[in-house]
Amino acid sequence: MQIHVVQRGQSLYRIARAYGISPEEIATANEIPDPSQLVTGQALVIPIEGSYHVVQPGQSLYIIGNLYGISYQELARINGISTNAILQVGQQLRIPEKQKRPINSFLYVEPRTPVAQSMIDEVRNRVGDLTFLGMFSYQVNRDGSVTPPSTANILQIADEAGVTNALVVSNLEDFAFSADLARAIFNDDAAQNQLFGNLIQIANDEGYGDIHFDFELLYPEDRELYTNFLRKARDRFRMAGLRISAAVAPKASDITTGIYGAHDYAAIGEILDYVMIMTYEWGYTFSDPQAVSPIQPVRSVMNYAASVIPNEKIFLGQNLYGYDWTFPFPPQGGPPARAISPQQAIQIALQNGAEIQYDFQAQAPFFQYTDAAGVLHEVWFEDARSIQAKFDLMNELGLGGIMYWKLGLSFPQNWLLLNDNFTIIKL
Secondary structure, eight states, X not given: OEEEEOOTTOOHHHHHHHHTSOHHHHHHHTTOSOTTOOXXXXXXXEOOSXXXXXXXXXXXXXXXXXXXXXXXXXXXXXXXXXXXOOOOTTOEEEEOOOOOEEEEEEEEEOOOSSOOHHHHHHHHHHGGGOSEEEEEEEEEOTTSOEEOOOOTTHHHHHHHTTOEEEEEEXXXXXXXXXXXXXXXHHTOHHHHHHHHHHHHHHHHHHTXXXXXXXXXXXXXXXXXXXXXXXXXXXXXXXXXXXXXXXXXXXXXXXXXXGGGTTOOHHHHHHHOSEEEEOOOOSSOTTSOSOOSSOHHHHHXXXXXXXXXXXXXXXXXXXXXOEEEEESSOGGGTOOOOEEEOHHHHHHHHHHTTOOOEEETTTTEEEEEEEOTTSOEEEEEOOOHXXXXXXXXXXXXXXXXXXXXXXXXXXXXXXXXXXXXXXEEOOO
16 A cells, blocks of 8 residues: 655546556545545555655665665565666655554444444444454443443444454443442442443343443542452453453553543553553644644553553554634633544545645644634544554554544545554454
8 A cells, every 4th residue: 555645736647647556446445525626635545555665865775675674686676677776866666565463453333322324334344444343332330230332233243244342331420431430339349240240141142252441530549449340350251251451541651640540551451351542632622723643642652551561462542533623722712623534624625725734743634724704723633644653653562453433433544554554353
């Protein structure tokens, strides 16, 4: 696969010709609604075997070969040139396909009642890219009972595709994560035993292979209580032949205070089979405009995680969405940002004549536009470049997997590049 950034005046026909494929192939791969309309700065995935490198000043076959882990002799052979060839700036060199590493992928799905047919169809489209499908969520009640979500035939679709269904357990109460609810469960052995028994029964009845805790916004002083809760859950679930995993808040050190303090990375990593780290929401609904998952803080979090948790257990959390902020921005009293998919972001740019920019420090695309009422907007989202930066980090650290929030947000470039970089494990 090749990532191509659309330049001003480029057409899909011209781009396709440069790579020796048809415009229809690019349009289909990137789910472009109108192939005659591209956005300057838009990142496209070109569905070819291998990729191309554009020669920069001072680069030789030897230097370029080192960038991609191949010999200069092999690079010359692939491109049909002499090993002594003098390269021209701007020259394109073909790079062979890279060796893929096996990883796990986990995707949350949040169905409503009734479950929409569009969601069922999207599950069918995505199961080939998944190891786990996480059903969000079974909500814990204070007596240890659980309130289930609607699932329709989603579990069956995933199971038939060899995907492991994950039962996601949350401390949601009255539509918000509740530290009080979690504390009540942590301090009540009878409620815990009831909860664990209920979850095992549901897993057996519905065909779940993993029980996944998403307990958020806990009291920091409940850190040890939560760790002990997970340890007891692990012991019960393993006897029942079930895996156990959890989502944890992103932090770059062992912070024990605030809303992230209750998540003890080292202890949780020792207890669980998998740990999903929620490395997103730096830019969020009520923030100033910024990248949702900028690469530098994501790297800091993952470096810390990898220092205390076995790498093969760690899943990097990835957003499948961005935000459209309206001026004045939320910290100055403006409205909350609107969540949008990457495909929606491109359409907004197209409709408003905006050019997409790229922040190389954050490794994230963004743009500004003025709406019909004359109000300024700023949009940050994900594209092929930003997700490839995360895949590169995963390979650098040897991480075991990636976790996505959530199904239903269109981002075709992600799935193309996921399968170009990795082989998805089926358990």
